[in-house]
Amino acid sequence: MLLALDIGNTNVTAGVFDGETLVAGWRLATDAHRLTDEYALQLRDLLPMKGVRVDDVRDVAICSVVPQLTGVFTEVAQVLFGAEALVVGTGTRTGVRILYDSPRDVGTDRIVDAAAAYHLYGGPAIVVDFGTATVFDAISADGSYMGGSIVAGLQVAAEALYQQTSQLRRIEMVAPPTAIGKNTVHAMQSGFVFGYAGLVDTIVGRFKDEMEAPRATVVATGGLAQIMAEQASVIDVVNPELTLHGLRHIFGLNTETPAPQGAVGGSRGAVSAERGDGA
Numbered sequence: 001m002l003l004a005l006d007i008g009n010t011n012v013t014a015g016v017f018d019g020e021t022l023v024a025g026w027r028l029a030t031d032a033h034r035l036t037d038e039y040a041l042q043l044r045d046l047l048p049m050k051g052v053r054v055d056d057v058r059d060v061a062i063c064s065v066v067p068q069l070t071g072v073f074t075e076v077a078q079v080l081f082g083a084e085a086l087v088v089g090t091g092t093r094t095g096v097r098i099l100y101d102s103p104r105d106v107g108t109d110r111i112v113d114a115a116a117a118y119h120l121y122g123g124p125a126i127v128v129d130f131g132t133a134t135v136f137d138a139i140s141a142d143g144s145y146m147g148g149s150i151v152a153g154l155q156v157a158a159e160a161l162y163q164q165t166s167q168l169r170r171i172e173m174v175a176p177p178t179a180i181g182k183n184t185v186h187a188m189q190s191g192f193v194f195g196y197a198g199l200v201d202t203i204v205g206r207f208k209d210e211m212e213a214p215r216a217t218v219v220a221t222g223g224l225a226q227i228m229a230e231q232a233s234v235i236d237v238v239n240p241e242l243t244l245h246g247l248r249h250i251f252g253l254n255t256e257t258p259a260p261q262g263a264v265g266g267s268r269g270a271v272s273a274e275r276g277d278g279a
Contacts, residue, residue: 001056003043003081004247005073006109007064009132010155011223012073014043015244016052022241022248024050027223032068036075044080060085061251063112063243086251088112093253095119097144109243110137111145116246117219118143121237124213126204128235129242130222132156134196138207138216146211149203154192154224161188173224175231197231204234 001023006013008030015025026046028039047054060077062085064070070087077085088094088108094115100106109129117125118139127137132153138146152160154173162170171188179194181187208214220228220235221242229235239245 002059004244006243061247112246121217124216130224200232
């Protein structure tokens with residue numbers, strides 16, 4: 001079995017795959033101060049709760065935007081599973097050609113999402129990730145990563161408003177009964193949920209125009225994907241585990257039998273043909 005780990009700024013999303021099937025999943029709090037043993041113990045105790053034995057996990061794939069924890073979870077893979085983790089980064093085969101001005105500036109989670117979206121739904125596609133930031137990514141018809149857009153996530157924006165005002169409070173991020181709020185909580189929920197739905201519709205519409213792809217598949221992922229999909233009119237598919245599926249796909253690309261010497265492709269580390277700058 002494969003353990004896929006998406007280390008984000010707020011959560012560490014973990015999933016166990018048996019072949020192509022996601023059989024178990026968890027969300028852990030991201031804490032850059034936690035030690036290897038602490039996360040190892042937590043995973044050791046969580047696996048049996050979903051019917052997975054520690055010995056069942058043979059491989060680990062990691063996508064991380066928190067450098068302090070990348071090494072921690074690499075050590076967890078070694079200590080708990082005796083596995084050398086595949087950490088997605090420069091040199092990893094992803095199947096995605098990056099057209100960003102500076103390909104190294106693109107977060108690995110965005111590339112993993114792009115690989116997953118193209119593998120699962122084809123191209124052109126647009127991914128909207130409702131995480132700590134709300135991130136939009138454009139994938140062309142041939143699977144190239146074209147670029148995207150970033151805005152503060154709903155929870156981050158709501159927390160900033162709470163911190164900077166005297167009378168506003170923390171709210172549950174759900175849709176209120178009406179756009180015209182009759183109390184402060186509903187007024188804030190209207191602004192965030194309906195306001196961000198309008199933001200999603202507008203940015204996706206602009207993406208489709210610039211991509212010249214009016215039928216591009218729009219995939220929502222992240223913790224608030226389902227809530228926002230019910231309000232934004234442009235979302236076609238909700239897949240909260242998109243990044244985990246991308247990690248499983250990329251792990252497969254990097255553990256295939258290497259091509260004969262001199263042939264195009266190869267195993268782990270062949271990335272030059274995927275980069276937009278040819279480096």
